[in-house]
Amino acid sequence: VEGTRLNTPLANIPQSIDVYTEEFFRDLQAVEVRDIIDYQPTVQSNLWGGTAYRARGFTGVGATYLNGVAQRAGFGSQFIGNVDRVEILKGPSAILYGADSFGALINRVTKRPTSRKIATVDLLYGSHDYKRAALDLGGTLWQSRESSERKLLYRSNFIWEDGEFFKEPQYRRERLIAPSLTLQWSRRTSVTLDTIYSWTSYNGNYEGLPVSQGRVGFVLFPDGTFRHVAKFHSYNEPGDERIVRKFLTGLDFRHAFSRNWQFRSQFFREDFFQDLIETVPGVNYVVRTLPDGSFTAEYPRNFRWNTNDGVSYRTRNELTGQFTTGPVSHRILAGHSWDDDYNRIFNRQTANNAYPAIDLFNPVYGNNLPQLGTAQLVLSNITNNTENDAEVQAVYVNELLSFWDDRVFLQAGWRKQMVDRTNTDFRSANPAPVASDADADTFSYGLVFHILDNQRLTFYANANEGFIPNFQRQPDGEGLDPTTGEQLEAGFKFDLVSGRVAGLVSVYQIKQEGIVQRDFERDAATGIEGWFRGIPGQTSEGIDFSLNTRLFKWWDAFGGYSLLDVTDTRTGAPTGDSNPRHSASIFNKFSVKSGPLQGLFFTLGTIYKSERQSQASGNQPRWWTPKYFRIDTSLGYNWKMGDARYSVSLRVRNLMDKENLYFIQTINRANLEPTRDIRLQLTARF
Numbered sequence: 001v002e003g004t005r006l007n008t009p010l011a012n013i014p015q016s017i018d019v020y021t022e023e024f025f026r027d028l029q030a031v032e033v034r035d036i037i038d039y040q041p042t043v044q045s046n047l048w049g050g051t052a053y054r055a056r057g058f059t060g061v062g063a064t065y066l067n068g069v070a071q072r073a074g075f076g077s078q079f080i081g082n083v084d085r086v087e088i089l090k091g092p093s094a095i096l097y098g099a100d101s102f103g104a105l106i107n108r109v110t111k112r113p114t115s116r117k118i119a120t121v122d123l124l125y126g127s128h129d130y131k132r133a134a135l136d137l138g139g140t141l142w143q144s145r146e147s148s149e150r151k152l153l154y155r156s157n158f159i160w161e162d163g164e165f166f167k168e169p170q171y172r173r174e175r176l177i178a179p180s181l182t183l184q185w186s187r188r189t190s191v192t193l194d195t196i197y198s199w200t201s202y203n204g205n206y207e208g209l210p211v212s213q214g215r216v217g218f219v220l221f222p223d224g225t226f227r228h229v230a231k232f233h234s235y236n237e238p239g240d241e242r243i244v245r246k247f248l249t250g251l252d253f254r255h256a257f258s259r260n261w262q263f264r265s266q267f268f269r270e271d272f273f274q275d276l277i278e279t280v281p282g283v284n285y286v287v288r289t290l291p292d293g294s295f296t297a298e299y300p301r302n303f304r305w306n307t308n309d310g311v312s313y314r315t316r317n318e319l320t321g322q323f324t325t326g327p328v329s330h331r332i333l334a335g336h337s338w339d340d341d342y343n344r345i346f347n348r349q350t351a352n353n354a355y356p357a358i359d360l361f362n363p364v365y366g367n368n369l370p371q372l373g374t375a376q377l378v379l380s381n382i383t384n385n386t387e388n389d390a391e392v393q394a395v396y397v398n399e400l401l402s403f404w405d406d407r408v409f410l411q412a413g414w415r416k417q418m419v420d421r422t423n424t425d426f427r428s429a430n431p432a433p434v435a436s437d438a439d440a441d442t443f444s445y446g447l448v449f450h451i452l453d454n455q456r457l458t459f460y461a462n463a464n465e466g467f468i469p470n471f472q473r474q475p476d477g478e479g480l481d482p483t484t485g486e487q488l489e490a491g492f493k494f495d496l497v498s499g500r501v502a503g504l505v506s507v508y509q510i511k512q513e514g515i516v517q518r519d520f521e522r523d524a525a526t527g528i529e530g531w532f533r534g535i536p537g538q539t540s541e542g543i544d545f546s547l548n549t550r551l552f553k554w555w556d557a558f559g560g561y562s563l564l565d566v567t568d569t570r571t572g573a574p575t576g577d578s579n580p581r582h583s584a585s586i587f588n589k590f591s592v593k594s595g596p597l598q599g600l601f602f603t604l605g606t607i608y609k610s611e612r613q614s615q616a617s618g619n620q621p622r623w624w625t626p627k628y629f630r631i632d633t634s635l636g637y638n639w640k641m642g643d644a645r646y647s648v649s650l651r652v653r654n655l656m657d658k659e660n661l662y663f664i665q666t667i668n669r670a671n672l673e674p675t676r677d678i679r680l681q682l683t684a685r686f
Contacts, residue, residue: 001067002087002109005096005318005333007262008400011493012409014446014460016506016544017088018560020682022111025080027589027603029124029133029634029651029681030319031161033078033106036086038607038630041562041583042544043088043104054370055090055103056510057566057579058485058542062100065107067194067252069314070097072272072341074244079198081134082178084111090544091487091508092466094442095396095413098337102466102485102510103540108632110194113153113182113353114138118684126679130163141181153182166674170234188257194250203240204278209670210285210297210360211614214623216662216670219360223285229360231672235299237365240278247271259313260322272343276306277372280349284668298357298562301372302350305379310343331400339392348379385426392419398444407453411462419469438469440482460506461490470516475530483514483537490660493545503547511569512537536569549606554593559586574613580628582610601649603633608659612666630654636681646682652676 004013022038030036037043043055052073053061064071064078080086087107097105118138125131135158143578144150159176175198182192210229212220219227250268281299288296318335355377358367370376398413417440422433446462467482473481491506514534546560562583566575587605592598609628636649654661654676656678661673 002107003559004089005068005335005658006320006331006398006400008331010450011450011455011495012400012406012410013294014409014448014462015093015464016489016491016504016546018088018090018546020088022084024587024648025083026683027634028587028605028632028678029649030080032080033086033108033123037106039559039587039605040088041560041585042090043106043607044580044583046579050100050186053104053106054579056508056542057538057564057575057577058101058103058510058512060101061104061106065097065105065247067110067266068252069095069250069266069268069316070100070339071248071268072246072270072310072343074272074274074308078108079159079174079176079178080679081159082110082136082155082196083108085109088228091462091489091510092442092485094399094464094466095415095444098392098394098415098417099419099440099482100466102512107182110178110180110196111136111138111155111157113155113180113192114152115140115151118155121684123682124679125675126163126408128164128166130679132159132161132163134159147186149184149187150183155180160262166232166677171201173200173222175199189255191254192250192252194248194252195249196246196250198246199242200242200244201533202242204236204276204280205609208671210622210669211668212305214621216625216660219285219287219297221297223295224265227295227297227361229297232506233360233363235281235301235358235360235363236279236370239366241275242278243273243275245271245273249524262320264316264318264320266314266316268312270312271315272308272310272312274306274308274516276304277618279305279355280304280356286357297360297362300357301354302352302381303370303372303379304347304349304383306345306347308345308386310341312339312341313559314339314434319475323377329402329545331402331407333396333398335396337392337394340389341392342389343387345384345386345388346382347384348382350378351380354378369421370423382427387424387426388421390419390421392417396417405453407450407455409446409448411444411448413444415442416440417442417467418530436471436473436479438471438482440467440469442467456495457674458493459490459561460493461488463488470514470534472516473531474532475526475528480516481514481534482514483516483534486511486513500550501547502549503545505543507543508541510540511571512539539567539569541567547580553592554591555585556589556591560584578612578614580609580612582608584608598638601636601638603634603636604648607632608628612662622667625659628661630658630673631662644686646684647681649681651679651681652680 020133034045038280043053062073062409064073089105092102093105120136122134138155140151141154142152156179163172164171176197180194182190184190209217210216211220217229248270253265255263279301281301285297285299320333322331348488394417396415401410419438422435424431424433442465444464449459451457464487466485469482470480472480487510489506489508493504495502513536515537516532519531519533523529542564544562548558550556564579566579586605590602592600607630611624611627614622615622632653633655634649638647657676662670
């Protein structure tokens, strides 16, 4: 697993890790990370069109890691067109990856150049005029006559996507070009050059179903009556556009000094551009009285143009080795990482109420809208005009000890991270860079005990830490400690029935400490304003269960279950905050292996989430979303013609056409997931 940074079987790692392969992507017809996350009970989608998720009760779980290195977060989907597998490391992973969410880490591993000739074409067509074409090519470009080990390999992926969305007037278009080369100089030495260009254009998902007194999709009028709002309206404009461009260049050098000692060096440069030119509805609707005395409701809107332009450089240099001291075997990782992130943000928008509102019940698009670049549309409100640069350096060590014939493993890790940041706000009268810094030490400990000597039943436990730096300063200049998340986890891994039933069950607790808030008591005591203090945050406790089975050669199944309780550490009261207490999923694939119907396959997937409580907001009462239950299915056929292999499949997402699947909500807004969606896929491999 790339995400562990150690060449060690998962059974020997004291952590809960799930891996999703390209075969599952194809069975699911997945085109982005979110399609896969739907089937991971521990992780919840947090924002449509973004890169953030929540896991084990914590927000900010990024899907931005690529080949073990962080990439820039932002709007737009996380592509998997050139991805071989997706790894989910549950709980804090700070010693390897630094500051990040305490709930989980999502890492995408790209397809690597190969000596085997590959030519795969995928064509998809589906609901809402969705169209997608993908091409995957690979093979050997050159091989030395002097040495059969010396060769130049390539892999190239291309994607073209265009389609409307189930809510008018929304669309998404995507392009991906991702060629890579590997120079295999010898059996011990190789270097890989990766280049990835992605372009995404879409408009914001601003359907914004209103929530009134806990009733989703209803408006409350002054006379006490409710009126239903159609679920398939959107309140932005057809001409709105979000453009996200990324260009990534990466080098991955690997050299084995011997069978036991290896060195790896990675370098990435990422150029990032994001432009949001769009209409933004207000958070709350406004009731308006019509001339006949009846009521209607509308969203006030403004128009914004937000630009985020930046470049990032990242390096990781790691030495891994194995050696023995007496009866103890050692596997060690020592590394250094350096990141530099620069970005320039310029956000401007119209003044409040300076843009036409839109009716919730009968939205009319393009109704006397002022045009960008004219005197009628003035972006007078500059909400952000900053230049930011952050340099992050870290050293880390992780060691895995084993003894008793590799039945017992002990893990210990340490990371020292230092952050230097400058920020310049050009809205101030005299803009000047403001410097701040933060540092943190984090530790990780783990135990693995193979109860059976064949390693089919294993107990594991860990104590891991995560952190998020705080850059505020006290009035005396002293910095603040980072916000931390400390996890205790224990569980069992099993691999039974000759490997046909495998899985994991674990219990965990994560305590959040050091949430920053103003310390007004200290302000009063000292007579100086501006003091801060760190207070306990939330405590997440839960159970995770995952299962992967192949009891019969014609039936593959995997699934999982998650039980989660999130409470305020200080009061013990449940926090809610959109976290389902129960989540479960199962995915089945049935394949005909012989006979006249050989090649026929059928998939059936189900996803369940219990009620979720809305996020807190002022004095507004919280409300509960309904239970979420979704069924996906597909029917397909594989066949061969000569050396070529073909596959055709028809996939139906949300088979029962449920319309109450809310994937994100606030105190007064709810979004609806797509209703029934049908896609046809044709694949050819040559």
